[in-house]
Amino acid sequence: MKKLFLILLVAMSSFALFAQGSSEKEQVEVKNYTFGGSSTVAPIAKSVIPEFEKKYPSVEVGYETLGSSTGIKQLIAKTLSLAGSSRDLKASELEKNCVPTTIALDGLSVGVNSSVNISNLSIGQLAAIFSGEITNWSEVGGKDMKIELIERDETSGTYGSFNEIVLESQGKEPTKNAIIAKENGEVATKIASTPGAIGYIGMAFNGIITNSGGKILSIDGVEPKAENVINKTYPISRALYVVTLGEPKDGTVEKDFIDFLLSDKGQAIVEENEFISVN
Amino acid sequence: MKKNTNNKRRRVIEQGSKVVLLLCALVSITAVIAITLYIVNQGVPFFSEVSFTEFMFSLDWSPSADIPKYGIASFILASFEVVLIAIILAIPVGLSTAIFLSEFAKGKLSKIVRNTIELLAGIPSIIYGLFGIAIVVPAVRNTFGGNGYSLLSASIILAIMILPTIINISEVSIRTVPDALRHASIAMGATKWQTIYKVVVPAAVKGIVTSIILALGRAIGETTAVLLVGGNAAVFAKYPTDMGRTLTMNIITDMSYAEGTHLSALFATAMLLFIFILLLNFIVVYISNKSKVGAGE
Numbered sequence: 001m002k003k004l005f006l007i008l009l010v011a012m013s014s015f016a017l018f019a020q021g022s023s024e025k026e027q028v029e030v031k032n033y034t035f036g037g038s039s040t041v042a043p044i045a046k047s048v049i050p051e052f053e054k055k056y057p058s059v060e061v062g063y064e065t066l067g068s069s070t071g072i073k074q075l076i077a078k079t080l081s082l083a084g085s086s087r088d089l090k091a092s093e094l095e096k097n098c099v100p101t102t103i104a105l106d107g108l109s110v111g112v113n114s115s116v117n118i119s120n121l122s123i124g125q126l127a128a129i130f131s132g133e134i135t136n137w138s139e140v141g142g143k144d145m146k147i148e149l150i151e152r153d154e155t156s157g158t159y160g161s162f163n164e165i166v167l168e169s170q171g172k173e174p175t176k177n178a179i180i181a182k183e184n185g186e187v188a189t190k191i192a193s194t195p196g197a198i199g200y201i202g203m204a205f206n207g208i209i210t211n212s213g214g215k216i217l218s219i220d221g222v223e224p225k226a227e228n229v230i231n232k233t234y235p236i237s238r239a240l241y242v243v244t245l246g247e248p249k250d251g252t253v254e255k256d257f258i259d260f261l262l263s264d265k266g267q268a269i270v271e272e273n274e275f276i277s278v279n
Numbered sequence: 280m281k282k283n284t285n286n287k288r289r290r291v292i293e294q295g296s297k298v299v300l301l302l303c304a305l306v307s308i309t310a311v312i313a314i315t316l317y318i319v320n321q322g323v324p325f326f327s328e329v330s331f332t333e334f335m336f337s338l339d340w341s342p343s344a345d346i347p348k349y350g351i352a353s354f355i356l357a358s359f360e361v362v363l364i365a366i367i368l369a370i371p372v373g374l375s376t377a378i379f380l381s382e383f384a385k386g387k388l389s390k391i392v393r394n395t396i397e398l399l400a401g402i403p404s405i406i407y408g409l410f411g412i413a414i415v416v417p418a419v420r421n422t423f424g425g426n427g428y429s430l431l432s433a434s435i436i437l438a439i440m441i442l443p444t445i446i447n448i449s450e451v452s453i454r455t456v457p458d459a460l461r462h463a464s465i466a467m468g469a470t471k472w473q474t475i476y477k478v479v480v481p482a483a484v485k486g487i488v489t490s491i492i493l494a495l496g497r498a499i500g501e502t503t504a505v506l507l508v509g510g511n512a513a514v515f516a517k518y519p520t521d522m523g524r525t526l527t528m529n530i531i532t533d534m535s536y537a538e539g540t541h542l543s544a545l546f547a548t549a550m551l552l553f554i555f556i557l558l559l560n561f562i563v564v565y566i567s568n569k570s571k572v573g574a575g576e
Contacts, residue, residue, distance in 0.1 A: 043536070065538070148426045154343045154513075155536035176341075179428050179522060180511035182532055193412060194426050 030057075033253050034080055036064030037071020040164075041084030041240050043157050043273045044104060044261075051269065052260050059253055072098060072243055082254045083243045086164070099248070100241040103261045105276040106161050107237035109224040110217045111188070111209035113197040118142045120218045123235045127166050129198065132175030137196060149178035150190050150199030158184075158274065162200050165236050184274070188212045200236075202274035203229065226276055240275065318553055322546035325349075329540070334547060340513045342533065342541040349544045353515035355551070357523040361430050361505065362498045364519060365437035366491065372438075373445030373494075374480075374487065380446070381453040382475055400443035408507030411436045416508055423520040428510035431519040436504050441494035448493065452486020453479060489563050496559040500552065502527040526552045 035045065045063040053059060063084070066074065071083035076096050089100050110126065112118065116137060121129070128134040129147055138144045151174070152159040163174055179194070181187040184205045191197045192213040201209060203224050206216050216224060220235050228234035248255040260266050267277040326334070329349045337350025376396070380389060415435050420427030456479050464474040480487070510522025511532060524532070530545050530552070537545055 146426075153532045153535075154341075155533045155541070157536075160343075176512060176514045177522075178512055179426065180513065180524070180532060182506065182511075182535075186507070189412060190428075193416070194428070195420075197426075 030060045031253070033059060033061045033082075034064060035061060035082040035084065035242075035257070036066045036074065036080050037084035037243070038068040038086040038240070039065045040086040040106065040157055040160055041103075041242070044240070044270055044275065045084055047269050047273060048257075048261060048266055051265065052257060055260065056253070056256065061253075061257070075243055075245060078245070081244070082257065085241045085243050086161075086238060088239070089241070089243065093243075097246050098243050099246060100243050101248070101258050101262075102239045102278055103242055103258070103266075104240040104270040104278060105226070105229050105237065106240055107203035107224060107226070107229040107234060107276055108158065108162055108165070108200045109203050109206050109209070110198065110200050110219060110236070111191050111206075111214040112199075112217060113148075113191055113193075113195055114213055114215055115145065115195045116142055116198070116215070118217065119215070120221055122220055123166060124170065126219065126236075127170040127172050130162075130174055130178075131167060131172035132177060133172075145196040148194050148197040149175070150187055150194070150197055151178040151180055152187065152200070153180055153182050158200065158202055161238075162236070165238060184208060188214060203237075203276060204271065204274060229276060315553070318546060318550050321543060322548075322550040325540065325543035325547040329544070334544070338515045340529070342537070342544060347540065349540070351526070351529065351544075351548055351551075353513070354524050354526050354529045354548070357430055357509075357516055358499055358525040358527075358552075358555075360516070360519060360523075361433045361437060361509070361525055362495055364431065364434035365441060365498050366495060368434065368438035369441050369445055369494065370491065373442050373490075374449055376442070376446045377449035377453055377487075378475060378480070381450045382471075382479070396443050396446055399439070400447075404440070404501060404504040405507075407436050407440055407504040411504060411508035419520065425520050426510070426522070428508060428522050429520045430509060430516050430523045433505040433509040433523075433525070434519065436508055437498045437501060440501060440504065441498050444494040444497055445490045448490030449483070449487045452483040452490070455486075456482045485566055485569070489566050492559050492563050492566075496556050499555055499559075500527060502531050506531060 042063060042065045049061050049063060053061060064080075068083075068085040068087050071080060072085060072089070072093055074080045075083040075098065076093070085100065086106070089098055110121065118137065118141060121140060125134065125140045129140070130149060130151075132149075134140060135147050136144060137147055152162075167174055179190055179197075181190055181199070184201050185208060187199045187201050188205070188208040189212055191199045191209060197214075203226065206224065209216055218224070222228050222234045224234055224236070229237040242258060242261065244254055244258075248258055261270075262278070267279055270277050334349055334351060335355070336352050337348065338353045339348040339350045340353070341348045376392070380392060384392060411432055415432045416427035418427075419425075419429055419432045419435070423429075423431070460478055460482060461474055464478045465471070469477065505525055506528045509525065509528060511524050511528050512522040513524050513529075514522065516523035526548055530548050533541065534545055
């Protein structure tokens, strides 16, 4: 037994040595940059950063998830040199020379089970449904049937966006009495197979709801289409920005980062993260 | 001289193969130790931020609220509830199948049953989950009302998934009951059925209990299948027909993007799950050590 432990000890410490060896790579002089702000922008920033660092090996970038307002405050205080924001800038922030650049669009569609005989909801009704105040379709003009909510997991950007745009804007909290689906496909399957179900999904995924037999609703009479997000008529949508103090200057890392975000590669990452590309 | 080198070579091969085998055995041990250390290392810091009592006994899980709450009591209860119902559903079927296979089935029929059970054990859990969405959930919805996504649906799927474990281990332990016991019982005038439930099954009881505990371990750790049919709502399920979330579902639901305290809360959940599985394994080891003197093993 003692012998066994000894061998184990040797094995494990040699693992530790290996692990250390690999992290002690020769280091080039790197410059550190800290960006931060909106948690909705975070998944985009965090998947863009490794690609960006590959292209610019002498730069190391971090993104801190602080929320849009805190991010912009820290940008003005010059703690950050670039902030992510999921809301439009306030007049006071624009006065302080904050310059937003749109990097992506965020739009969500609402889908229902085919048994639901409704094709439009107002944003107020939607908020009342997802906060658990309205629990029967008859309260919004449908037939007498219980509403089954299909929500995304709390850590997903889709959940965050929906709550911010639909519920928080109406001063409401999401109810917990909902089926939680982990993936868009699961949302679509569960909407299609559960009578009375309603759920939301990134607009890029409208197809998987209709393909599996669900219906997409219009909201406040506007259909969820990319063009209606761009012309700002569709209510469950918003633009995502990165904000700089003053126009981004050529040759700065911030400008390179924004250019990279707007490049084809950057926008492909935007779409991978289930947002709508600005192109 | 030649004989000498031959001997030497043989010794080297002997010793060498022994060392290689030992190293391979060490891989498993190292893996277990590494996993344990990793989970503990990631999970323990959580308790410096949230009290153990709140974690274990609060029903409120809202990690992304303004004031985050990390209570997993409803998930612990849901895990136990799901596993308990699954085992209650699976024991009668599993045990009966084991008795049938070891005492009655012969020839082609026994081969078909046995192969089917092997197949059942090999089906990936995602398939069980999809089967659940397509068949079990609507059935529960039509029978008990609600939306069908419920702890009960999860239990039914789990019951099917753990059948092979119960059947295989129980069958082997019933089969190893010495024939002398059966013959003696029959000779005393007992019928075949009386022999089975008064003599054979009691003699194999340790193996049967072991099979049930291993099945419990499999059930409590199952994730994908229950995730798809359990509803996954982070609420306390009052009835088995309500939606609920088990420990494994909680870990996998939030794992992809969780950060900071939320992430370490998930590792703390994993730690708890790990402890449950360890306890079950200790019980199995304890039973099999004790049974070395008993009959039927």
